[in-house]
Amino acid sequence: MKDNEQSVPWRRNVTLFLTGQTVSLFGSMVVQYAVMWWVTLETRSGLAVALYAVAAFLPQGLVSLFGGVLADRMNRRVLVMIADACIAAATLVLAMLMANGVTDLWIVLLAVAVRSVGAGVQTPAVQAIIPQIVPAEQLMRVNGIFQTISSAMALLAPAAAGAIYAAVGIVPVFFLDVVTAVAGIGLLALVAVPTLERAAGAGASSYRQDLVEGMRYIRANTVVRWLLIVYTIIFLLTVAPSFVTPLMVARTFGSEEWMLAVLEIAFSLGMLLGGVLMSTWLANRGRVGLILVAVYGFGAVTVGLGLSTNLWVFYGFMFVLGLLVPPFSTPFMTLIQETVEATMHGRVFSYVSIVMALATPVGMVVFGPLADVVSVEALLIAAGLATVVVMAISTRLPSGRAAVAASRAPAPEPSAAETSS
Template sequence: MATTEVKNRPLSRRVITAFLSGQAVSLLGSSLVQFAIIWYVTLQTNSATSMTIITVTSLIPQLIVAPFAGVWADRYDRRWLIMLSDFGIALATAWLMVMSLLNGLQTWMIYLVSAIRSLGGGIQSPANQALIPQITPEDKLVRINGIYSTISNMLMLLSPIFGGVLISLTPIWSVFLVDVVTAIIGISIMFFIPIPHQVTGKIVNALGKTPRLKEGDYWGFPEHRHDTVSQEGTPLQEDVITGRKALESGLSKFREGFSYVNKITPLRNLMLTYAGFMLMLSPVITLIPLFIRRHFGTEVWYITATETALFAGMAIGGLLVSFKGYFNSCLRTVRTSGLLVASVMLTVSVLALLDSILFSVFAVLALLLGMIVPFYSTAVTTLFQKEVESEYHGRVFALLYMIGSAAIPLGSILLGPLADFISIEYIFLAAATIQIVLMLTSLRTVPSTFEDETTPTHTRGSHINDRLTTEESIEHDPKEGDEATEYDPRNSSDVLTEPSYQDSENSC
């Protein structure tokens, strides 16, 4: 009688779940502290200048460090970059906690820690984005990016509520303590989970030890890619990551990543489209409070309700993306969601120009806008994760991070002052029109064949070779058994359920 071999689910699911859980816990603490810092400076100084300083210290350091962070994410172990940056942020926050307990907390300390936190975030973000495709099978990227987006959006929605409760009921040092504790939890999870090394593909924990597999278990991580780049003069992965050219500056390495993007015309055009789109989105973010005041009134609840609707929509949209689990085409999703965002802005501007906009309608449009944004951001992220060679992930995502971080303040500088001379609805109308033009122009500048042509053929629609990964992990010298660590991930919850999607080579 024939017997059927029963296979367990891939352990990569548990690793990804642990990674997302650790990031969620760490982000919760960071969000609470960010809210507490802004609130503390507001109460202590009641000064617009102080708010400007806190904004600058929260933004500029991450823009300065981002080019180097991208190089580091390609050269060094991404796990350790995430852990060390988290540790540095927690250490600075612990200093604030101690100073608060000693009644010695001063505003300049807040500015300093805000800058340190910005540096840590600038290092951590490219490493995070580059690590996700390192541990996630290609057909699960949309789902995982959607879950990651949902976590971030939910925390943006909930952190002011939790932070307000903590600050109201407890001293501010307790908020700092929460951040330290959540950072320790996040670092601990990252330390123990097994991750395939970005150079060798060997699955190890933070100490470099390979966990043993139990009978029937297999990893299910993406097939290790040792990419090479055909352009002459561009270094191989070994050169980029192991630091063979150690004397070369970080900026020079970052320029190599910039040159890589520039040489692939559709990739360059996609990034330029993304930059222009984000720049035109900045008026919505920066001018909404002023728009509400001019059209609806000065009551605070208008702004609160609008932000709640926007962030709730983003959380719902992120959940929809993660439940769907795939896009038939990431590029088409980028265009469609971009046009929908522009349509919402266009609707708001037209209704305002006709002086017939009701706040209830405005709030619903804010909710819709929030629901659309995760589709756009997830599709963009997944598209770059799949189409960019893995040895350039860190630098390309650092470039994306810089664009996303700089677009809002730059757009505010360029378009914000216009609101004192012309109606905000005209600014919204112009921005939405430019966004529509950008999306339609991308039909020509970023052809639909881009998704198929740039991805290496050995990764497009590839399946994990379970037997190979199992043998790779089990083939371990018994004499080295004392260096192997037991890892039984069955105790952790599995949030990665099987998606119901069509197995198509063109799906994203």
């Protein structure tokens, strides 16, 4: 079956998919913020925050190797539903334990790690579904809409997490996640996602052969290879240091819950505005050009965070940091979806997930313990400057020059048939 052959109109299919994923994502985000704050406020330790980052991302990176292969070997909708159900089950167990007074840090981190395993299976499949159900001409716009909705949820999630956490503690947050996961699974069950012809006959090759084939594909594709290099730079030098910004707030400005909530809200407001821009004004701009502007902006803003001596100026820089996320992530995902053939999407996105999941804990293994030795401000300044320097070098690599050259091709315009459907 071809990728976009569906028994229902694609707009209805996409609406159901985005709605279900948004509901599920909201619950997961609420848990993410609440647990991160709980670890930060309970321990005040950079090492503990680093351990949280490792638990949250390392298992996802390891499992993504197999998650991407699974996404190319079976129906992706079914795979996402199974993964979401397992994540919800782990969350429910943690809720029951903490409700009965079991609050050891290692137990919380173990549950976070189990959730990360589920994300390692779910994330490549979700990204691979989008080009299956969205016409090629609409990919950038739909990705921008998804980013906007996700940003709106990211805006609501810290507010909800802060309100629930401050009022009744962390346990009710976990129950909320279970409810949203069930709702998300129910909506996803209504989405028509075809099983690829290759997936139907996947038994002919081994998992190892599929993994090797995916790596060879990435090495042979200059643009994809360069994109993964850029992705690694960002997660090592921008995302990883961002995990210690709540620690900077707690140490420098105060440890009240509202301060951490406003920090996330400022970031999410920026993401929301950036998502709106990506789904409208920036939808047909050059993909690589947007990525370059965003990455250099990340470096400059990270330096600004480190130089901030006023809490509200700090929030302002977090807003700008969030504003730059959609102009980076949306064209990045769109380029992958446009460049990679459908039967390879799962495996390529698994390597994207691996970079995301491994680069963050690797970075935090460095930044977390260092935050107990030197100031968070100094770490942010160093990370921002390093981002600019390393990115400048990457654009001069042969793969970087090829990616920039490829970006000069005009973006695809929606056809009359698609815009009227």
